[in-house]
Amino acid sequence: MQQVSGVVWVLTVLGIVGLLLFDFFFHVRKAHVPRLREAALWTSVYVSVAILFGVGVWVFGGSTMGAEYFAGYVTEEALSVDNLFVFLLLLGSFKVPRADQQKVLLFGIVVSLLARTGFILLGAALINSFAWIFYLFGLILLVTAGNLLREKHDGEGEPPNNIVIRLARRFLHTSETYDGDKLFTHQDGKRVLTPMLLVMVAIGGTDILFALDSIPAIFGLTQNVYLVFTATAFSLLGLRQLYFLIDGLLDRLVYLSYGLAAILALIGVKLVLHALHENNVPFINGGEPVEVVEIPTAVSLGVIVGVLLITVIASLLSPKGRARTSVAAARRHATEFLDVETDPAYCDEIYHRLLAEEENLKRLPERYRARVREQAELMDLLQRAHRRHGERVAAGHCFAPSAT
Incomplete structure (x- = not known):
């Protein structure tokens, strides 16, 4: 495994x-609602930076490190x-205004990066000291894959209620x-x-729990600490922009959990095979290595990309995904x-988006429209929104919808 110099580590x-820091001072410091163009532009910038970095790794570190x-x-x-998906549920559960969600997400990303760096260093130390840790990592991923297959995605979802949130x-x-995006305010002179602080803790704590699955997954693909750190960091850096770009499509990815389950299962098997190949556990083959065929990284990369492409395409073509997207x-x-x-102007924009989604619901196949009509809670929510809009129009607080 090629070593990376201290200078390269520091520069990275x-x-x-x-x-x-650039993200905070130029995008997040001033609360605003990112438009689709802004989110698309900066998502592409961060993805391009990650890809260019990978090309540099491939050129200077070789094809194995690149793959x-x-x-x-x-x-x-x-x-x-x-x-x-979980962030979407959390932000909705805490009723965070859209313009203030950026700061929450960036805080969560920073906490996650710090926590995952700690987990990476811990994982590397365990791998160097205990070869059997690959068995444990493989088991964690196989269990996680099984849990993903058992999850029910009905389009409504319950916000997480883990120990950190409680x-x-x-x-x-x-x-x-809320008082804008401030962490403190004055109430009754106090x-x-x-x-905002509560939701930041919830996002950050939930992010740390996510690391328990993601770190074993990436160690199953490479044990090079530099690659583990940089791949993890670049995947997190563009997460805020990606949220605002695809949050309207998240509910449509109905088969994503199945694709991720397949990927985690593949990496779990890869880890177990590697553990067998490096085996020194006394009660397995008398503590001697087991001759098994290991899965090459290039094959893993091809399978991962292929599974994700199939998953996303199948989700986007699915009538079930379209129905769930419109309902959610x-x-x-x-x-x-x-x-x-x-904010009256943004409320008016939201109401027009609501009208557009109701039109999408009307264009669904009849069996899905029937299921929507059976959701009494949703029907009541939509009726209350229309009544509230009528009251605001009558009071002159917002505009009536256009006839177009």
Whole structure:
């Protein structure tokens, strides 16, 4: 395994920190709602940076290192997209205004990068000391793959309620409302926490739990710590922009969990085979290595890319995915219009998006429209949104929808 010099490590870390600072000062510091063009532009910039970095690894480190980096980056990026489902549920559960979501996501990315760096160093130390750790990593991934197959995605989803969130809710007593993206505000003459801090802790803590699956996955593709770190870092750097680019499509990726399950199972098997090849566990083959065929990294990369392409194409072509996208978007827009957003201009924009999604619902095949009509909670939510809009139009607080 080719070693990376300390100078390269320092320059890489400085470059990643520089990208994070650039993201904060030029995009996140001033609260705003990123438009599709802005999100698409900066997503492409971060993906291009990651690809160019990989090309540099391939040129200066050789084809093996290059293939390992790209396999790790693609896998981590796919897992990150799956994590966006949870972010979407969390931000909706905490009713975070759209303009303030960027700061929450960037905070989560920084916490995740720090936590995963710690896990990477720990994982590398364990691998160097205990060859049997590959068996454990492989088992973790196989169990995770099984859990993904058992998950039910009905388009509604329950927000996560892990131990970090429960502890944060218990010990962080906050005001009832947000004050922009501030962490503290004044209420009744006292300085109090806002819900913004609570949601940041929830996102950051949930991100740390995600690392328990993603770090074993990338160690299954490469044991080069530099490649593990950089592939993980670049997959996280563009996550905020990616969220605003594809959040309307997230619900449509109905088969993503199956694709990820296949990928994690493949890497889990790869880890177990590698563990057998390096075996020194006394009760397995008398502590001697087992002659098995290992899965080459190039094959792993090809399978990972192929599975993801099939998964995404099948999801986008699926009528079920189209139905779930429209239902989830209508529910989200109605909830934002009623309970979250306060800016009149943005409320008007949300309402017009809601009308567009209702038109999409009407164009669904009859069997899906029938299922939508059976959702009493959704029907009530949409009716309340229309009534509220009528009240706001009558009061002159927003515009009536155009006739076009």
